[in-house]
Amino acid sequence: MTNSFNLDRKTLYILAALLIIAAAAQAQNMFQFPYYHDDEGTQVANSWALATEGELSPYTYSYEDPPLGSIMLASWTSLVGGPSSFGFALNAGRVFMLLLHVVSTGLIYLIAKKLSLSDLAAAVATLVFAFSPLATGLQRIVLLENIMLMWLLLSFYFAIGERRTLYHYLGSAFALSLAVLTKGGAIFFIPALLYAIGRSANRHHRRFAVALWITITLIVLSFYPLYAQMKEELFPEDWLLGGDFPHVSLIERLGDRGPDTGHILDIASGLTTAFDEWLDLANPTADPVLIYFGLISAVFVFLLSIDNPGLRPLPLMLIAIVLQFLFGGPVYKFDGVILVAFLALCVGILVGKSAEFVYHNSSGPVRYALTAGVLVAMLYPFWSFDATRLDVYTENQIDGQLEAVSWAQQYIPADAVVVTDNYAFVELRSTHPNVHDYWRVDTDPAVQFMLLHDDACSIDYVLATPQIFSDIDTYNLDLMRRTIDRSEVLHTYENNGWPIEIRQVRKTNCLPAIASDTPTAN
Numbered sequence: 001m002t003n004s005f006n007l008d009r010k011t012l013y014i015l016a017a018l019l020i021i022a023a024a025a026q027a028q029n030m031f032q033f034p035y036y037h038d039d040e041g042t043q044v045a046n047s048w049a050l051a052t053e054g055e056l057s058p059y060t061y062s063y064e065d066p067p068l069g070s071i072m073l074a075s076w077t078s079l080v081g082g083p084s085s086f087g088f089a090l091n092a093g094r095v096f097m098l099l100l101h102v103v104s105t106g107l108i109y110l111i112a113k114k115l116s117l118s119d120l121a122a123a124v125a126t127l128v129f130a131f132s133p134l135a136t137g138l139q140r141i142v143l144l145e146n147i148m149l150m151w152l153l154l155s156f157y158f159a160i161g162e163r164r165t166l167y168h169y170l171g172s173a174f175a176l177s178l179a180v181l182t183k184g185g186a187i188f189f190i191p192a193l194l195y196a197i198g199r200s201a202n203r204h205h206r207r208f209a210v211a212l213w214i215t216i217t218l219i220v221l222s223f224y225p226l227y228a229q230m231k232e233e234l235f236p237e238d239w240l241l242g243g244d245f246p247h248v249s250l251i252e253r254l255g256d257r258g259p260d261t262g263h264i265l266d267i268a269s270g271l272t273t274a275f276d277e278w279l280d281l282a283n284p285t286a287d288p289v290l291i292y293f294g295l296i297s298a299v300f301v302f303l304l305s306i307d308n309p310g311l312r313p314l315p316l317m318l319i320a321i322v323l324q325f326l327f328g329g330p331v332y333k334f335d336g337v338i339l340v341a342f343l344a345l346c347v348g349i350l351v352g353k354s355a356e357f358v359y360h361n362s363s364g365p366v367r368y369a370l371t372a373g374v375l376v377a378m379l380y381p382f383w384s385f386d387a388t389r390l391d392v393y394t395e396n397q398i399d400g401q402l403e404a405v406s407w408a409q410q411y412i413p414a415d416a417v418v419v420t421d422n423y424a425f426v427e428l429r430s431t432h433p434n435v436h437d438y439w440r441v442d443t444d445p446a447v448q449f450m451l452l453h454d455d456a457c458s459i460d461y462v463l464a465t466p467q468i469f470s471d472i473d474t475y476n477l478d479l480m481r482r483t484i485d486r487s488e489v490l491h492t493y494e495n496n497g498w499p500i501e502i503r504q505v506r507k508t509n510c511l512p513a514i515a516s517d518t519p520t521a522n
Contacts, residue, residue, distance in 0.1 A: 005114045005161050014119055015109050022105040022130035026098055028393045030140045034285065035397035035498050036090050038439075038467045039334065040142035041422030044093045045437070047073030048083055048426045058425070059440045059447060063233070063253040066224055068181040069144040072096075088402065089426040093142035100150045101139045105130055107153035108341060112348045114161045115311055121352025128290060128382055129344035133389040134278060137285030138337040144183045145334050149341055151179035152186055159196040160313050166205065166212060169197055173213040177220035184254075185335075188324040190217070192316035199309060225250060246445075259330070259474055270331040277333045284391035287340065289381050294343025297350040304353065311349070318342055351378050400495025404463060404502060407491060408432075412461050412502075417452075419483065420463040421500075428463075438468050442477040456483040457510035462503040 049058040051074040056067050076096045083089040108129050112122035129135050139146055158164075158172035176193055179186035194210060201209040228234040228250040235242035236249040259269075279288045298318050305311040321339055325331050359371045405424045409431045412418060417434045419441055428435040440447045441459075452458040462468075462483060472481050487503035 005117060011113065011119060014123060015106060018109060018123060018126045018130070019102055019106055022126065023098065023102050025130055025393075026101050026136060026139065029395070030094055030098060031087070031091050032396040032398055033392050033394075034137050034141065035495065036088075036401050036423035037141055038422045038465070040090055040093060041425050042437070042439075043069060043073060043142045043144065044077075044083060044090050045422060045425045046070040047077055047093075048089070048429075050074040051078050051082075058429075059437070059444045060248060062248045062444075063228065063250045065144055066181045066184060067227075068178055069147050069183070072147060072182075073142070083426055088398075088405075090142060090423065094140055097140055097142055097146050100146050104139075104146075104150045104153055104341065107150070107157050108344060111153065111157050111160070112345050112352075114157070115314060115345070116349045116352050118352040118356065120355060121348040123348075124351045124379070125344045125348025128347050129341060131382070131386045132287045132290050132340055132344070133285045133386065133392050134287035134290065134336055135340045135344075136392045138334060138340075141334070143334050143337070145337050148179045148183035148186050149338055151175045151182060152189060152338070153341065155179060155189075155193060156196070156313070156317065159193050160200055160310075162200070164197075164200045164202075164209075166209060169201070169209045169213045170216060172197065173216035174220060177217050180221055181224060185324045185328045188328060189317060189320045192313060192320045195316055196313035199312065256329075266330070268326050268331065269329070271325050274331045274333045274335060278336050278339075284389065284395065287385075287389075289385045290340055290343060290347070293381065294340070294347050297346035298343065300350045300353075301346045304349075314342070314345060314349075318346075351375065354378060395496065397496050397498065400493030400498070400500055404491070404493045404495075404500040408461070408463060408502060416460040417458060418461045418463065419459055419480070421465040421468055423465075424463055438462075438464075438477070438480055439471065441483075442475075442479050448479055452479065454479055456486045456505060457507060459483050459505050461505065462487055462501075464501045464503055466498060 046057050047070050049055045050070050055061065056070055061067075073093060073096060077083050077085070077092050080086075080092060080095070083092045086092050086095055105126055109122045109126040112125040113119065116122065152175075155172045155175035158168045158175065172193060176186065176189065179189075194213065197213050198206060198210055225234055232243060233247050234250050236252040237246055238244060242249065259266075277283055278286055278291055280286050281288070298315065301311055302315045305315055321342060324338075325335065355371050355374050358374050359367050362370050401423060405427050408418065408424070408428060412432065414432055415434065416432065417436070418428060418432055419436050419438050420428060422437050422439070425435060425437055436447055436451075441452065442448060448454055456479065464484065468480065469484075471477060472484065483505060484503070487505045489501050490504050491502045493500045
């Protein structure tokens, strides 16, 4: 164990070896598992619209998420030659997620090394994260949370440690700002990072360091509301500065707490459901070992931080995660990727400190045997559990999805109006210009009323998944419900428990359309 953090040759060799292992494990079967999610289809569709049309969404940009994730994805897909460079459109995004995974995994190693001053603790944290089925499954999906995690870890890395300079604080502020501009929930980490900077800064420039961090963060974040104001979409309609014309609003979107749960402010909405998914062994990506062991390790790190101020930023980051879950709006299973990254850090520190304690409090050959015994005992639950959760490396969950898209491209008329789960949006848009995202059918007035006239008869086919049926009930998507009720199943693809149905809308009792009423692509 060294007395200070040092990127010496040994550390770099260990880090390089771990990153190669992590990249190989993550890349194995990543185009077949997990199944293509509607959420990643949405992100790829937004980046496709930005790259091809210069717009932040194929539809009205409603400020559901900040734009940086779409900008990064659009830049990546343009760099590699378009969304079809790796086959199915979503695969290009998954390759980008692989690159982010390698960067995030490397940052976990470096952060753990800084906090513990132990290569062992850093290696354990890295491997626990890299081989967690939950982290593996989530980090393959094209998610804004994965982009946010990379920026958040980078900001944390710059903020902690010895011999910090103003350039480190500048980098930390800039990275945190980019995390917020990717996913707004990153704003809950500001207090923890401010504490880390105040603790690590030299007393001679501590005030300036904190002021610089706050100033840079505010300046970068201000570009988002400035963009909205330039489009006259910052304030809601009929507000003092909002105008009297219908429009989307950033402020109105920030006040949206999601579906009503009956709780005050919808505090912790969805947390119980998400937590169950992280633990449910019927889910091939569940990881109760990391969740429970990580929470125990977090308590251990908190107790250690009482006498070790250098560890205190980590418990504060975990508290920020809790606050985000409680007050940041609905919690989804995808939010687990942020939690498991920081729990892996806690596990690494617990294992490293335990082995260090045994090693330094024993002597002779027995110390090696005892230290090895402690490591085996603490890491065995991870090894034994992860060794049985091999679906992420072997199972194919996307064949049915590909077959459904292929059938639709071949047999659905090119001028038909098709509503789809968003995983197929970009792929179908290449052959069917009147393809629409099911979510926008009920939430975008330009689609619901101007294109479809709020009439199920304006739709010809639906490519339906369990996500669509779930959202119809959860969010009361009325036009989609009427469309499903009027449709009949043409084909069903089982797709390993995530079935895809191709449905055709019955046109009986529909009024004949006139030319001006015929929906066209936007």
